Amino acid sequence: MQWEAHASALAERVTHATSRWRPHVAALPRHLFVPRWWSRTADGWALRDGPADASRWLEAAYSDTSLVTSVGPLHADHAKSEERPYGLPTSSATLPSLVVRMFQHARLGDNDVLCDVGTGSGYGAALAARRLGGHRVTSVDVDPYLTTAARERLEAVGLRPALATMDAAAQLPGVYDRIVATVAVRPIPASWLAALKPGGRLVTTIAGTSLLVTAEKDGDGGATGRVEWDRAGFMHTRTGPDYPPRPTELLGRARDLEGEEVRTGRYPVVDVAEAWDLASMLDITAPGIEHHYEARDGRRLALMAHADGSWARATAHGTEPPTVHQSGPQRLWDALDDIRDHWLAQGELPVRGAKVFVKPDGTTYLARGHWVAKL
Structure with missing residues (x-):
């Protein structure tokens, strides 16, 4: 399959000409990380099978869009063509421009050790591993199938970051200069602060909002940062194959x-x-x-x-x-x-641009002017 021109065009759309991420986006066969995905239809989610329609596969994989790979507990890789699940997406391949932006917010240095929270399809871990080297990247996800499939697909393109199956709020398997989460949390887990080196930087989003938070670890074990003017929305962290029932x-x-x-x-x-x-x-x-x-x-x-x-x-x-x-x-x-x-x-709402204060136990406060909120 001739995918290289598509990846190069995607890189031009989602990065600027001098970005250090451009060559990595251009060199990754994103379609290999998303062989099957779900599209929303009037009667539920419809399965799309990439190998069955190569032109649609290339178009979808190299568009700057998120591709839903799991709905509830049903991953597209395991679904039958006639199945029409209802419910919330539980995993996806995040749109490439947002993956790049999250890493840019982390201000990654060449020698930084990174924890990528939310393996998903493995595409984000692949970009990070190309940029930093696989030995400097650990990626975690709660779903054992996602980490298993990601490992196989990463190895197929010659990349071997560490992968771990675990609850994102549990103790992370290492100590890191940077933690970047493509799942949303509320509040920020204390385990992330414990795994972050002094002066290290974390990037995440607040569950239920489009608030993108960056914070750096303080000497007392907490972290101080801000809500960026940028926006992002990710699926909430979960502890099982699906989310609790909604009203x-x-x-x-x-x-x-x-x-x-x-x-x-x-x-x-x-x-x-x-x-x-x-x-x-x-x-x-x-x-x-x-x-x-x-x-x-x-x-x-x-x-x-x-x-x-x-x-x-x-x-x-x-x-x-x-x-x-x-x-x-x-x-x-x-x-x-x-x-x-x-x-x-x-004239505006105080959440955007608010300061963020995270206690060592994970208690998180937002503050701007006289407005203060505890998450």
Whole structure:
């Protein structure tokens, strides 16, 4: 298969001309790391088999997109063509530009020892191993199949970083200059700080948000850093083959329930999941909310649900003030409106660009001006 021109074109799209990552992206056969993947369709996820359609395989593998490789506990490598799983993605080959950006945020030096948290397809570990040498890279993942498959595919391209199957929040198998996670955490695991050398740097994202955090280890064993102006979103860490159940049933029922409170909202109905800063601020202050949004014939509908039984529904035509129904221990739409109040009064939300303080036990604080939040 003639993949080299595709990899070279990908490298030109995701790196600048003088980037030290460009030759490594251009030299890696990404298609070998993703022979099969899932595409979202109206009736669930549909399996794509690369070797069965070489042109589509090359197009997908060398596009700057994430390719979902597992849905729930079902990896594409093990699936039958007729299967249509539902649920959340649990593993993917991250879009190459984001992999490169995460490594750039780490400020990798030529002699740095790296822990890559979230092996996934193995493509990120491959880039790091080409850049630093396999003996300087350790990659960990909770899924034994992912580490096994990644090891085989890495060896097929002549790369041999260390691979370990383990919970990302457990004690890491070494001490590192840099830790880069392509899975999201909340809070930052104490084990990462213990495995980071003094002055070492970690790069991760906060689960439930698009907040990308960089921090350097302090002399007291904690870490200090910031929320970067950049954005990134990754799957949450997990301890098993799938995530715990979500309040999807309540989210569906919220469409018709009357609720304990009905009022007129202050602001138009918004698709929270697509408003990244708004969604990040909401998840910091009221974590764990599930969202649904639809717009049809000028009518907007937003649903919110939480595992504690709280729910909200907001409906309106266009940008008119919505009718809001709410119930449960939390008033979810009120929490959203409070954030939008703050945004209008202050001109921006404090999460983006906030300072980050991580205690040695992993307790994590965000702070900007007078605003402080504990994760």
